[in-house]
Structures are given as structure tokens and as C-alpha cells.
Amino acid sequence: MTPRTDADELIEQPRIPLSRRRVLRAAVELADRDGLDALTMRRLAQEVGAEAMSLYHHVANKEAVLDGVVEVILGEITAAVDGVEAPSPEEDWQAALRARILAAREVFLRHRWAPQVLESRTNTSPAVIAYYDQVVAILRAGGFSFDLAHRALHVLGSRALGFTQELFQPGGAETADAEAAAMMEQMADQFPNIVGMLADAIHDDPDGTLGFCDDQFEFEFALDLILEGLERRRAAGS
CATH class of the missing domain: 1.10.10.60 (Homeodomain-like)
Incomplete structure (x- = not known):
């Protein structure tokens, strides 16, 4: 044998x-x-x-693949936000929503290409609608009227899902320090204020982010600014 x-x-x-x-x-x-x-x-x-x-x-085709990967990413987001430890919305809606958004952001940081795919879809996924439905539920539990919750969604936009479309994305990708410096030198005479702002803002980011100026600090700063403003409107009964 x-x-x-x-x-x-x-x-x-x-x-x-x-x-x-x-x-x-x-x-x-x-x-x-x-x-x-x-x-x-x-x-x-x-x-x-x-x-x-x-x-x-x-x-069926590549478009069906892209629709499908959106489902996969949104499934990861659902699992991430379901596992978040945060106060109840009735107790602290800002903390509850903030924790949910930052958990969703962690998923997009693992898949930095995913925002591009999500924004390219012509039909809104039911999973996206379900996610935003839960955002509205948090706002309502926190004392928001439907009208103010509606406005809050417009203000938050994609930030509610954990990503934003940044203004400055040279070449649509991350730019090396030397390339960024050369670009700003060329622009300095024509756009002195923008160049001055960017020169002040550029910093090392070895882990990479979702956009040229979109590091975690900046994302959270803007998110907190929005949530604090919405709380003032809610408290004032607007």
C-alpha cells in the first residue's frame, strides 16, 4: 500500500x-x-x-459588489455602536450620541476607502436609514422636538456616521511633508491666508486619517462644537 x-x-x-x-x-x-x-x-x-x-x-457586477461592501461596513458599524458603553440618552444625550459616532468612526478608520464607496451609492441603504433612525431616537430621548432633530441631522451630516468630507485633500490622498511644503510655497503669494492656516495646522500623523486635515482631535473638536450648539438650542426650546 x-x-x-x-x-x-x-x-x-x-x-x-x-x-x-x-x-x-x-x-x-x-x-x-x-x-x-x-x-x-x-x-x-x-x-x-x-x-x-x-x-x-x-x-451581478462590480456595482453589486460595492453595494455589498457597504452592507459589510454598516454591519461592522452596527456591531460597534451596539457594544458602546455610554449613559442613557435621557441622562446625557450628548455623551450617548458622541460615543456612538466615535465608535462608528473607528470602523471607517479601519476601512479608509469606505466613505468614498458609501457616498457613491445612488440608493440609500436600509442599514444607513436604520442608523440615522437610532440617532433620531437618541435626540428625541434627550428632549429634542422632531423639528430640531431634523435640523440636527442636517448639521451633523456624514459626521453622524463618523466621517467628513474635508476641504483640503491634495490629490485625494495623504500628502508627504515635503510635497505639502512645496505645494504651500507655490500657493503662498496667491493665497496667503489659506497657506498660513495650513502651515500652522500641519502636524505629524503617522497612523493616517480619513482626510488631509481630519485627525481625531479635529473631528472631535467639530463634533463637540455641534453637540454643544444643539444642546443650547434644545435648552432654549428652539
């Missing part, structure tokens, strides 16, 4: 069947590792070890 070899064991290992969930998780991992531009049907097929045509049994 011929002895079994490691190769025989490897050959007999059952292949993990493809599923929509597996394809979408692979898409997220591919975008995390190589960037959103790398997310093509061909690359995704290679990622799951299948032929490109096999993917179409689970996702």
Missing part, C-alpha cells in the same frame, strides 16, 4: 464553497490591503481562488 503524503492530504482538503458573504468579505480585505482601485472582478476572483465567471453567481 502506497503511504499517504502531505501532497495527498492537501489535494483532498475540501474547498471552501463560494458564497455572497465570502465574496464580499474578500472584497473588503482586498480594498483594505491594496486600495479601492484594486477592487476589480478579476482581482476579486483571484482573492477567493475562483474563476471570474464564478463570482457572477453571487454578485
